[in-house]
Amino acid sequence: MASIILGIAAVVSIQLFSQNLTDNIQRQSKSLMGADFIIDSDNVPNERVQAIIDSLQPDAKEVNFVSMIAFPKNRGTKLVSVHAIDGAFPFYGKMETQPSTASANYLDNDGALVDATLMLQYKIKPGDSIKVGELTLPISGTLKSMPGSNAISTSVAPIVVIPFQLVDQTELLQFGSRKEYQFFFNQPDADLEALENRVEPMLDKLDADLDTHTSTSRRLGRRYENVAVFLNLAAFIALLLGCVGIASSVNIYIKEKLQAIAVLKCMGASRKQSFLIFLIQIAGIGLIGGLIGSAIGVAILELLPYLLQEFLPFDVEISISAQPLLIGVLLGVFMSVLFALLPLLRTWYVSPLEVLRMSSSKPAASRKARYGVIGLILIFLFGFSFWLLREALFALSFIGGVIVTFAILAGIAIGTMSVIKKYFPRKASFTTRQSLLNLFRPNNQTVVLLVAIGLGTFLISTLYFTKDILLDKAELGQTEEKANLITLDVQPDQLEAVVATNADNQLPIIDNIPLVTMRMHSIKGKLVNSIRTDTTTQIRRWILNHEFRTTYRDHLIPSEELVAGNWIPKQENRNDIKISISDNLAEDAQIGVGDAVTFNVQGVLMKTTVGSIRKVDWANLQLNFSIVFPTGVMEDAPQFNVLTTYAATPEQSAGLQQDLVRDFPNVSIIDLRQVYTVVEDILDKVSWVINFMAFFSILTGIIVLIGSVSTSKYQRIKESVLLRTLGAKNKQILKITALEYLFLGILGSLVGILLALVSSFLLALIVFKEPFLPSGVPFLVFLPGISVLVLAIGLSNIRSVLNSSPLEVLRKAV
Known part of the structure; x- marks a missing residue:
């Protein structure tokens, strides 16, 4: 019952949470967006887009962009997301501020709302001032939250809200600046489906986009669907471990009851009756376990919103529905019966003569019946996995992985018993020989214990190793050869002065990278506008609408590898320009070496041919590009520059940022060390969630372990007496006793860790494509910890033998 309770609790809590999340997204979709629908564009809307917007009569508008800001009070600087708003946005939900009146007054007072964490970090309060570009304005209030934001996104770029009419005074929206214009509509009676069908195709052709609150709801639902799938799998693994406990406990229980069953059959009980006696017992235990597990699942549900609040853009309102509770109870009964069937089959084949026989041989169950039960178990596991994953191949892969892991652990256990039996150390001491004999004696628990210990250790160790891979992948190599400060949006007339400012701060320029913005005009001779209307095209839509930031240089960089074609370092002939593209762009645009692509470069058409394809390591924290031109053809195009440098200390970084923000308000500075800190914080939060879910599996494994060890308690007592x-x-x-259980604990946990090492190595090699340096935590903590736990449980079983006389214990046992 204890084995099934935790698995059911995990399944019920996750099912309830997923259902609540879906309901909340649908119910709060307007509050998440703040409007009924939005039209957005990466540039100032052209006449045709503006005509469509005006015809729909927007109720508010916004331009948002990323920029450096400064606090004159303490000379602090920070990269933020500036939102310049005009109108009474949001129409649904609310902008939470301190004081509460600031959200309504900041527009009239020409003030700013600043992210709450940023205010605390820089020790700023309402009434102080903030400098955004060339504009200095008072802080009207602290911004706690606004529609669409969450803790993770604001930790990367905190939000600052200013009035729309002040944007021009900042002088930040210059050539090359990344910005987004949004127009908000408060039209609750609008037919959103008709709007999507009629207006969205027109806007797509004009490089604009329509978002409705219903489409946002669908998108968010898909995003959190993956989270729900992971959580469900974690719960399912906990349930599987519980099933191992069920099968183990029933197996020992039935062994002890074989003579009683034979007596029943001597007294006239039929096969069916003796089988049903124990089947009903197991079903009753499953029912009680399902009820208790469902109740615990409801209690756990209250914790999950707090656990995942960092990743959600809204507060989840909890409600309890009957369906997951009913599933939990039925699952408890069904899985208890299903996984108890194999050992229960033995009751069917017990002969009445077993009363008279002293043989310890087991009644042989029908091979056909055994295979039928195993088939039922596999069908159920596949069906349940498919229900969770919604993908047959994924479900088969998951079940295959579980079966392989179980098979390896069981194989090692059986192999260990065979090796010990074959090479038994007959000259060892009495206690050593007796402890090793116990590993393959009748009613031994070697296979079940090693599977339970090994699987639990495997799961938690894999999680720890995977976390290390992710952190290593994000880690910055802090060397002078690798830049850790990136200065963006440097205009041509500012370049010399910015370089001089770096020199004044004794920070030499590592890279001076020119950037040219452009869009694709035609692909392989077919106009992009025609491709948009082609429903059969295999070209990904982002290619058709994307504004590419390209560069030109005569060499490959360390994060690139040539995979096709020839690298052209320099070219003077502008009639047949050979470009290099990334492998992902080649795949998404369905182009290869020799294909023609025409670009629109600030109104000028430029014909090019794909000369080479590069494999790009986008995870490398340096400036990578999808499209690279050779030198000699783009130098006269409208462009701006990105400069990189290396600051050895935080003080050097802060000094340079203060000077640049003071003299060049339009430039933005990214400190990669801060980015790494944010990434590490996010990964820590993700790891905490993963470890919390793994806790169910580990705790279930421990309970299975306790149950498996304790089940043969009386057999051990008789032997010890x-x-x-x-x-x-x-x-x-x-x-x-100590030697036996210590051996089981060490072997089980060691095998689990070694399996985790193999799986993590494969993840690093195949999925993350990174070197794997395993953490020492599983070896230093889990290996001794689980071994000691197994030892403690085993020793607790014989406490009564050690504290009582043999006669007293024998009387109790009888």
């Missing part, structure tokens, strides 16, 4: 009767001392009995 006989040893005492024959003259064995308490110290010898203690040592025999």
Whole structure:
């Protein structure tokens, strides 16, 4: 019952949370967006887009962009997301501020609302001032939250809200600046489906986009669907471990009841009756376990919103529905019966003559019946996995992985018993020989214990190793050869002065990268506008609408590898320009070496041919590009520059940022060390969630372990009493038991960790494509910890033998 309770609790809590999340997204979709629908564009809307917007009569508008800001009070600087708003946005939900009146007054007072964490970090309060570009304005209030934001996104770029009419005074929206214009509509009676069908195709052709609150709801639902799938799998693994406990416990229970079953059959009980007696017992235990597990699942549900609040853009309102509770109860009964069937089959084949026989041989169950039950178990596991994953191949892969892991652990356990039996150390001490004999004696628990210990250790160790891979992948190599400060949006007339400012701060320029913005005009001779209307095209839509930031240079960089074609370092002939593209762009645009692509470069058409394809390591924290031109053809195009440098200390970084923000308000500075800190913080939060879910699996594994060890308690007591009767001392009995369980604990946890090492190595090699340096935590914590736990449980079983006389214990056992 304890084995099934935790698995059911995990499944019920996750099912309820997923259902609540879906309901909340649908119910709060307007509050998440703040409007009924939005039209957005990466540039100032052209006449045709503006005509469509005006015809729909927008109720508010916004331009948002990323920029450096400064706090004159303490000379602090920070990269933020500036939102310049005009109108009474949001129409749904609310902008939470301190004081509460600031959200309504900042527009009239020409003030700013600043992210709450940023205010605390820089020790700023309402009434102080903030400098955004060339504009200095008062802080009207602290911004706690606004529609669409969450803790993760604001930790990367905190939000600052200013009035729309002040944007021009900042002088930040210059050539090359990344910005987004949004127009908000408060039209609750609008037919959003008709709007999507009629207006969205027109806007797509004009490089604009329409978002409705219903489409946002669908998108968010898909995003959190993956989270729900992971959580469900974690719960399912906990349930599987519980099933191992069920099968183990029933197996030992039925072994002990075989003579009683034979007596029942001597008294006239039929096969069906004796089978149903125990089946009903197991079903009753499953029902009680399902009820208790469902109740615990409801309690856990209250914790999950707090656990995942960092990743959600809204507060989840919890409600309890009957369906997951009913599923939990039925699952408890069904899985208890299903996984108890194999050992229960033995009751069917018990002969009444077993009363008279002293043989320890087991009644043989029908091979056809055994295979039928195993088939039922596999069908159920596949069906349940498919229900969770919604993908047959994924479900098969998951079940295959579970079966392989179980098979490896069981194979090692059986192999260990065979090796010990074959190469038994007959000259070893009595206590050592007796402890090793216990590993393959009748009613031994070696296979079940090693599977339970190994699987639990495997799961948690894999999580730890995977976390290390992710952190290593994000880690910055802090060397002078690798830049950790990036200065963006440097205009041509500012370049010399910015370089001089770096020199004044004794920070030499590592890279001076020119950037040219452009869009694709045609692909392989077919106009992009025609491709948009082609429903059969395999070209990804982002290619058609994307504004590419390209560069030109005569060499490859360390994060690139040439995979096709020839690298052209320099070219003077502008009639047949050979470009290099990334492998992902080649795949998404369905183009290869020799294909023609025409670009629109600030109104000028430029014909190019794909000369080479590069494999780009986008995870490398340096400036990578999808499209690279050779030198000699783009130098006269409208462009701006990105400069990189290396600051050895935070003080050097802060000094440069202060000077640049003071003299060049339009430039933005990214400190990669801060980015790494944010990434590490996010990964820590993700790891905490993963470890919390793994806790169910580990705790279930421990309960299975306790149950499996404790099930044969009375068999162990009889053996220990006989040893005492024959003259064995308490110290010898203690040592025999300790050695047996210590061996099981060490072997099980070690095999689990080694399997985790293999799986993590494959993840690093195939998925993350990174070198794997394993953490020492599983070896230093889990290996000794689980071994000691197994030892403690085993020793607790013989406490009554050590504290009582042999006669007293024998009387209790009888």
